[in-house]
Amino acid sequence: MDILERLPSELLLIWHAYRIPLLLSAVSLATLVHLTIYLRSRRRKVSTSPAPSSPIEKKAVELKPEWLPENTTLVPTDLNLDNHAEETVVPVAPISKVKRAPKKVRGRKIAKKAPDTLASFDHRTDRIQPLVFFQSLAGTTERYAAQCAKVLTEWAIGCDQAASYLAPRVHDLSYIEYDDFFINPPKAEPNVKYFYLIIVPSYNIDTVLDNFLQNLQETHNDFRIDTAPLSGLLGYSVFGFGDKEGWPTEEEGFCSQAREVDKWIARLTGRKRAYPLGMGDVKSDVEMRLEEWRVGVQEALVEIAAGRGLGEGVPGSGDPAESDEEDLDIAEDSDSVTSNPKLTKSKKPIRVDDVEDLGSLVDPASTPIPIDFTNYVSKPTPKLTPAPKEMVPITSPTHAALTKQGYTIIGSHSGVKICRWTKSALRGRGSCYKYSFYGIQSHLCMEATPSLSCSNKCVFCWRHGTNPVGTTWRWITDPPDMIFDGITTAHYKKIKMMKGVPGVRAERFAEAMRIRHCALSLVGEPIFYPHINELLSRMHQNRISTFLVCNAQHPAQLASLVPVTQLYVSIDASNKDSLRKIDRPLHRDFWERFCACLDILRTRRFEQRTVFRLTLVKGFNIDDEVKGYADLIARALPGFVEVKGVTYCGTPAAGSAGLTMQNVPFYEEVSAFVSALDDELAARDLPYGIAAEHAHSCCVLLADRTRFMRDGKWVTRIDFERFYDLWEGKVQGTRRDEAGDVVGWRPEDYVGEATPEWALWGNGGFDPRDQRVFRKGKGPKSDAVAGGVETGTEKGGAAALEF
Ligand SMILES: Cc1cc2nc3c(=O)[nH]c(=O)nc-3n(C[C@H](O)[C@H](O)[C@H](O)COP(=O)(O)O)c2cc1C
């Protein structure tokens, strides 16, 4: 009774104490519900296609707002949403692009448990595991990091407290999963505790280091992750390599990225800096500075091993006396991963209301203050957006490395290279598998990419460490006309250089001076380029066919793409775990993106030839994956499935990625895999069969029998002239909508001649008109054999990257 009487006054008290958060919550909830209803009502069904004829369920492909590209000519309304009479799935549903500015949420500070910054270390039983992380583009940092780790190891083995230390382990930041080390310390024996040493250079151009920094920032800002998820570390220290000749002072950018790494790690560890940030100038004092830093770090390790923690003033010591200045710096920088000296120079310390930092400053009993939970500044300030940089500037190590490998860089993000098959075809020694399968003569083919950057770090890609990577396009963008003119001019120049090469056939040389095909693959991710559609149109207008390969990480761009002659999606693994290991994608939602791309491919299979490209890497994506690949094929129903053994590029990068010749499958292994896949598809009543092979490239083709077989004969070749005519509207296609009106063409409209006998499965795939040359120690003893058939022991070990 007493309780009931007091209830109204209690409720009134609660209302007075919490009315602001309660009101805010109610408003937020109402807005959320309203927004959800609005978005749902906007999603319209753009096709009323008939029920699926295949065993696969009807799927809707939804493009999440965060997948929509920025800085691009692709806009959601441009998404290809043609009705297809034959369509079996709901096409891509565009979602209105949301502004990505941080949402402003105001409310009362909820007292948050301060992170436990004390990694307890029992000096009688525990052991310290130092981990040395480094990043290097041109090799200097790598060399010094290895040397530093060596000296540290010798010291750890020989010092008085040797029993407390484990030998330092070195990790290249290009080859690790960030999430394995920078969300939580890695798992270890209960009495092993980690200590991080991070040695990095600085680059004022886009490099993988930006990606590392972005990852640290994202981890820090991720509300699902603890405030200081790395507080379990014993401590950390960072050393930076810079160049004072080009960047004389810190304000002008000297060691700017090392300073940023230091700040973010301070934040993630709960400020467990065991020794101050070291910085060395590669042109003068770097050795001395590194030596000083190493000795300082060793002293810190001695203190930890003796059970004295990190010393006075450092949270690890249990004495959190460090000033908040660091938090202010971080808050200021948090909008931009790469510090721009011009911007940072002018910034003044701003009051920070980052809730995560206020735990110790706010007295929970005091009057509640309104806090902006997501924005760091108290007053709106004009956003300072750093000017976009060049993706591959002429001064960058990437430019040097690519040029050395024979690439010509066009503008600042496109590349062209003449592949070994083009040279081979010029000399009458055979074309690549694309001739056997589709009729593309290699000497008429140009290999290029409008984006040298990509969003994966595949283990079989040679470019690690130096390749530009990124999840969004943030570079200076060259116009499509300039790229088209640049790549074609560079290609012709390279062909002309073959004029004096022994064996080049005059008629092929003459033919090569008119490019007929373009393989948009090479390196990087072509659909990342914001004006890819304009570039493709330019190719088609010039009657150049387009084979475009994408890595299934950019669904919005894929959905917006104009039809190409043949559209490829790289399928490097059959399941999420395996894909993470082999492609090492930068996107955290890589699997969702991958699946969305498969669904998009499925919707588009009636307007262009679609291909799954499987690259088999022994030890990574072959064993026990046949069923998984069959699932993916059933999901996307591509017209073709190309299965290819990985090509070993033989660079040190491949080695560091854990790839050796042992990972390159023999042709007989590729064939066995293809047979197993064929059986699996047949068991599911999927209409595929093994159509053709090119043993020399370790490549086999499966195709949809219902679409690319006529009168019992495979017709995998392409009628290119007809494709251009369809593109130009000179002839009408046969793709109709539900009303029966023609809305475009179908792959069947430009099917070419029957696949030649010599290319069919079981016949090897080498054009008998060409001269077969075996590599040393391979094939028949004589140097050249006409129309030779493979030995079955071929490996894709050539140094050239081929597509
Ligand atoms: C294109 C380019 C940009 C650079 N930018 C910076 C910079 O902003 N600040 C700096 O201190 N050093 C800069 N440097 C110098 C490098 O950090 C320095 O040469 C370092 O030793 C390179 O290490 P690495 O060989 O391990 O890649 C730059 C060097 C190049 C080639």
Ligand code: SF4
């Ligand atoms: S998608 Fe291509 S370019 Fe990108 S990492 Fe993989 S292999 Fe290299």
